[in-house]
Amino acid sequence: MRRLSRFFGIICALATLFxxxxxxxxATARPALFTPEEQEYISSHKTLKVGYVPxxxxxxxxxxxxxxxxxxRYILDRVGEISGFEFDYVELPTKDVxxxxxxxxGFALVTSVEYNExxxxxxxxxxxxxYFSGRKVIVARNNFxxxxxxxxxxAVSTGSQTLKxxxxxxxxxxxxxxxxxxxxxxxxVNSGEADLMIQNQYVVEYWLAKPKYEKLxxxxxxxxxxxxxxxxxxxxxxxxxxxxxxxxxxxxILDKSIACLSEDEIGSYTIQGVMENQYNYTFxxxxxxxxxxxxxxVVSSIIIVILAIVLTRVYVRFARSRxxxxxxxxxxxxxxHEIRTPLNGLIGLNYLMERxxxxxxxxxxxxxxxxxxxxxxxxxxxxxLDASGLVARKLELAENNVDMELLAxxxxxxxxxxxEEKKLDFSMKTDFVSRYIKGDDVRIQQxxxxxxxxxxxxxxxxxKVELMIKQEAVNKDKVKTTVTVSDTGRGMSEEFRKQVxxxxxxxxxxxSKGNQGTGLGLSVSRRLARLMGGDIFCQSEKGKGSVFTxxxxxDKASVPEEPxxxxxxxxxxxxxxAEDNELNGEIIVExxxxxxxxxxxxxxxxxxxxxxxxxxxxxxxxxxxxxxxPELDGFETTREIRALERSDAKTVKxxxxxxxxxxxxxxxxxxxxxxxxxxxxxxxxxxxxxxxQ
Numbered sequence: 001m002r003r004l005s006r007f008f009g010i011i012c013a014l015a016t017l018f019x020x021x022x023x024x025x026x027a028t029a030r031p032a033l034f035t036p037e038e039q040e041y042i043s044s045h046k047t048l049k050v051g052y053v054p055x056x057x058x059x060x061x062x063x064x065x066x067x068x069x070x071x072x073r074y075i076l077d078r079v080g081e082i083s084g085f086e087f088d089y090v091e092l093p094t095k096d097v098x099x100x101x102x103x104x105x106g107f108a109l110v111t112s113v114e115y116n117e118x119x120x121x122x123x124x125x126x127x128x129x130x131y132f133s134g135r136k137v138i139v140a141r142n143n144f145x146x147x148x149x150x151x152x153x154x155a156v157s158t159g160s161q162t163l164k165x166x167x168x169x170x171x172x173x174x175x176x177x178x179x180x181x182x183x184x185x186x187x188x189v190n191s192g193e194a195d196l197m198i199q200n201q202y203v204v205e206y207w208l209a210k211p212k213y214e215k216l217x218x219x220x221x222x223x224x225x226x227x228x229x230x231x232x233x234x235x236x237x238x239x240x241x242x243x244x245x246x247x248x249x250x251x252x253i254l255d256k257s258i259a260c261l262s263e264d265e266i267g268s269y270t271i272q273g274v275m276e277n278q279y280n281y282t283f284x285x286x287x288x289x290x291x292x293x294x295x296x297x298v299v300s301s302i303i304i305v306i307l308a309i310v311l312t313r314v315y316v317r318f319a320r321s322r323x324x325x326x327x328x329x330x331x332x333x334x335x336x337h338e339i340r341t342p343l344n345g346l347i348g349l350n351y352l353m354e355r356x357x358x359x360x361x362x363x364x365x366x367x368x369x370x371x372x373x374x375x376x377x378x379x380x381x382x383x384x385l386d387a388s389g390l391v392a393r394k395l396e397l398a399e400n401n402v403d404m405e406l407l408a409x410x411x412x413x414x415x416x417x418x419x420e421e422k423k424l425d426f427s428m429k430t431d432f433v434s435r436y437i438k439g440d441d442v443r444i445q446q447x448x449x450x451x452x453x454x455x456x457x458x459x460x461x462x463x464k465v466e467l468m469i470k471q472e473a474v475n476k477d478k479v480k481t482t483v484t485v486s487d488t489g490r491g492m493s494e495e496f497r498k499q500v501x502x503x504x505x506x507x508x509x510x511x512s513k514g515n516q517g518t519g520l521g522l523s524v525s526r527r528l529a530r531l532m533g534g535d536i537f538c539q540s541e542k543g544k545g546s547v548f549t550x551x552x553x554x555d556k557a558s559v560p561e562e563p564x565x566x567x568x569x570x571x572x573x574x575x576x577x578a579e580d581n582e583l584n585g586e587i588i589v590e591x592x593x594x595x596x597x598x599x600x601x602x603x604x605x606x607x608x609x610x611x612x613x614x615x616x617x618x619x620x621x622x623x624x625x626x627x628x629x630p631e632l633d634g635f636e637t638t639r640e641i642r643a644l645e646r647s648d649a650k651t652v653k654x655x656x657x658x659x660x661x662x663x664x665x666x667x668x669x670x671x672x673x674x675x676x677x678x679x680x681x682x683x684x685x686x687x688x689x690x691x692x693q
Contacts, residue, residue: 033082033256041249042084048108048250050076051092055157055181057206058277059132059228060112062091071202071273072112072228075131075258075266082257094181095158099124102233103241108250115227118165123236126247128254130227132266138219139189139204140196146219153177155185155194167198170224186213200226202274209278230254302584302681397440397531401557404481405435407445408469415452415467422456425464433471434479436557439532444552447525447536451485451548454522458546459489474553480534483550491540500538501526525550573597573691576620578608578637579657580629588624588657588682595688605632609640617648622691625674627658627665634658635672642673655690657682 034042052072054062063069068089080087092110093101102110103124113119115130138146146152153175156164164176177194179185186207188194198221208216232250235241242250356362412428419426448467455465468484492500501522526536534552575597579585585601592599600620602608609632612620623641627634638654655676656669666677676690 033260034253038249038253038256041246042253045085045108045250047086047088049106050087050089050109050111051097051102051105051107052089052110053094053112054091055094056112056200056203058202058273059134059200061277070277071132071270074269074273075261076111076230078261078265078269079131079254079257082260083253085253099233103235103237107233108242110231110233111228113229113231114162114166115229116162116166118162119229119231125231125233126244126251128230128232128251129258130229131258131261132228132270134226134228135201136198136221136224136226137201137204138196138198138221139186139208139216140219141189141192142215142217144196144217144219146196146221149173151175152195153193155179155188155197157182157185157199160199163198166224182207186216190216198224202270205274206277397443397528399438400441401560402437402439402441402444402554403435403560404432404437404469404471405430407441408467411445411448411452412467415449415456419456419465422459423461424456424459425462426467427464428467429469431470433473434556436559437479437481437554438557439552439554443528443532447528447550448483448485450522450525451483451536451550454548455485455487455489455546459487463488463545478553478555480551480553484547485550486545486547488545491542491544491546493542497538497540501536571596571692573621574619575599575691576602576608576611576623578602578605578623578629578634579626580604581626591682591684591687595684597691604629605634605637607631609637612641612652613644617646620648620652623652623654624657624678625654627656627669634674635668638669638673 032039050068052062052068053060056070058070060068060070060072068091073089076087079085087109090105090107099122110125113125113127115127119125119127140146148171151173154167154171154177156167156176156178158178158180167174167176177188179188182199182203185194185197185199189197190213196219201218204218207213208218230251232247232254233242234244234247236244353363353367408428408430412426416426452465452467459465465485465487468486469481470484471479471481474480522536529536529550529552532552532554534550536551537549538546539549540546573592573596575592577585577588577592577599579588579601580603582603585603589599589601600611602611605625608623608625612623625634625638629637632640634656641649641652641654643649653676654674655678656666656674657678658665658669658680669677676693678687678690
C-alpha cells in the first residue's frame with residue numbers, strides 16, 4: 001500500500017509546478033492585502049530571524065547541505081513572497097527551547113509550532129492561524145493492542161514538550177518518557193522499552209520505511225490532529241524586545257499571507273516534501289531483508305544497492321530543476337527497465353543455484369550468467385557515478401605514460417569479439433606522431449569504448465564500424481589526437497542529434513527497439529573529453545549511419561626504459577580486516593585466504609584498534625580499513641593506530657577499502673595516514689597488486 005501511495009504521489013507531484021504558478025499569478029493580481037500600518041511594519045522589519053526544528057523529516061528538518069528544508073520551508077517561502085518579508089533561517093536545539101532562549105537569541109518567529117490551547121495561552125509567544133494540517137498517529141509493535149484507559153509508557157522526543165502537555169491532559173494514565181530524538185523514540189518502541197509513541201503521520205511514514213522498523217505498525221488515534229502554525233516571540237518581561245502590539249501586527253500579516261494559499265497549493269507542497277524526502281535504503285537494510293541469500297550473489301547485491309542509492313541521489317538533484325522534468329520521467333522509466341530486468345535474472349539464478357548445488361556443469365553456467373549480469377549492473381553504476389562526480393567536480397584525470405599503440409590494440413581486441421558476434425565488419429586505422437603521451441589511459445579508453453559500443457548497438461547485422469586514431473603535432477611538446485568512430489547504422493534524426501549529449505537523452509525509437517540504457521554514456525564522455533582539453537562532435541543522418549569525432553590534447557612522453565613487469569606471486573601476508581558488515585567481511589577474509597594470506601576480521605573500527613594494540617609487534621603486515629563503520633570510523637581508527645607508541649604503528653600498511661571512490665574521499669584517506677585506496681567491489685588482481693607494493 002505504501003508503494004502504491006508513493007507512486008500515486010509522484011503523479012500528483014507533477015501538479016506542483018502548475019499550482020505554484022497559478023498561486024503566484026493570483027498573488028500579483030490580488031489587491032493590496034495589508035493596511036498602511038502593516039506595510040510600514042513590513043518595511044521596518046524587512047528581515048526576520050526564524051527558528052526551525054531540525055528533526056521532523058519531511059515537515060521541518062536540516063538538509064544535508066545544512067539548510068532548513070521540508071514542507072514548512074516551502075510554505076514559509078511562499079509567505080515571504082506574498083508579504084515581502086525576508087527570512088533568516090536558524091536551527092533550534094532539539095531540547096531546552098524556552099522563552100528566555102528565544103528572546104535572548106533575538107528570534108522573531110518559530111516555525112512548525114503545534115496549533116493548540118497550550119500554545120495559544122503560552123506567555124512570550126503569539127501563534128498564527130494553521131498553515132498545514134495533518135494528524136497524529138500511534139506507533140506500536142505489531143502485536144500491540146491500544147486502549148484509551150490503559151497505563152502505557154509513551155516515548156516522547158525532548159523537542160516535543162508541548163505534546164507532553166497535550167498527552168498528559170488527554171491521557172492522564174500514560175507514563176511519558178523523554179528521549180533525545182525521534183529515532184531514539186522509535187528504537188525504544190521497537191525494543192519494548194516503551195509501549196508506543198505518538199507523532200505526526202508524515203514524520204512516522206518516513207521512518208517506518210526503514211526495514212529495521214518492519215515490526216512496527218501505525219494506529220489511528222481520535223481527537224488529536226496536528227495543525228502547524230508560526231509563533232511570534234514577544235517581550236513580556238520588559239527587556240526591550242518586541243512588544244505585544246508588534247507581535248499581534250506580525251501575526252496579522254502572517255495570517256493574511258497564509259489565507260492566500262489555496263488548499264491545492266498547500267497539498268502540492270505536502271506531496272513535494274514527502275516525495276523528495278523518502279527514506280533511502282542502505283546496504284545494511286538490504287542485507288537485513290535478504291540475509292539468507294546465497295553468498296555467491298553478494299557482489300551483485302552490493303552493486304544493486306549502491307546503484308539504488310546513487311540513482312536516488314542523482315534523481316533528487318535533477319528533480320530540483322523543473323526544466324528537466326521530461327528527462328527525469330524518461331530516466332526513471334529507463335532505469336526501472338534496466339534494473340528490474342537483470343535483477344529478475346539474478347533472483348532466478350539464485351533460486352536455480354539453490355536447487356542445483358550438486359550439478360557442477362549447471363552451476364558453472366549459472367555462475368557465468370551471474371557474472372555477466374553483475375558486470376552489466378556495474379556498468380550502470382559507473383555511468384551514474386561518473387555523471388554525479390563530474391557534476392560535483394569531484395572527478396580528476398590521472399597523468400600516466402600512455403602507450404597509444406598498445407591502447408589501440410587493446411580496444412580493438414576488446415571490441416572485436418563483440419563485433420564479430422553481431423557479424424559486423426570492424427576495422428581500425430592508426431597514424432601516430434608520438435606513440436607515448438601523458439594522459440589518463442583509463443578515461444581515454446572509456447570514451448572510445450563508449451563510442452564503439454553505441455555504434456555496435458545501433459548497427460544492424462552485416463553493417464560496418466570503423467575506428468580511426470590519428471595524431472598531429474601542435475608543437476614540439478604537444479600532440480592533438482583525433483579519434484573517429486563511424487558506422488553504417490540506423491543514424492538519428494536531426495532533432496535528436498542536437499540533444500544527443502544531454503544527460504538521460506534517448507531517442508524513443510531506439511528505446512522501443514530494446515536499446516535502452518542510462519542515457520548518460522555520451523554525456524559523461526563529452527565531459528571527460530572537455531576535461532582533457534578536447535571535445536566530441538556528432539554527424540548523423542537518419543538511416544545512413546553516424547560519425548562521432550573525439551579530440552583531446554596531451555603532452556608527449558618519453559619512451560619507457562623497461563617494459564611493465566607482471567605482478568609477482570604474492571608472499572603470505574597477515575592481514576587485519578576492519579569491516580562492520582558481517583557478510584562482506586566473511587567474503588573479504590575468504591578471498592584473502594584463497595590467495596595465500598592469513599586474515600583476521602574486526603567487526604568495527606574500535607575492535608580493529610584493540611586487536612592491533614593487543615597484538616605483538618609485527619603481527620600484521622596490512623590492515624584493510626573500511627571507512628564507514630560504527631563505534632569508530634576508518635579515518636579515526638587510522639589516526640589512533642598511527643598515534644600508538646609502538647614500532648610498527650607508523651609502518652604497518654593501511655589500505656582504505658570502501659564503496660565511495662571519489663577523489664576527495666581518497667585524498668581524505670591519505671591525509672589521515674592511510675597508504676593506499678581500494679574501491680569496492682574488490683578486484684582480486686588489484687588487491688594482490690596493492691598487497692605486494
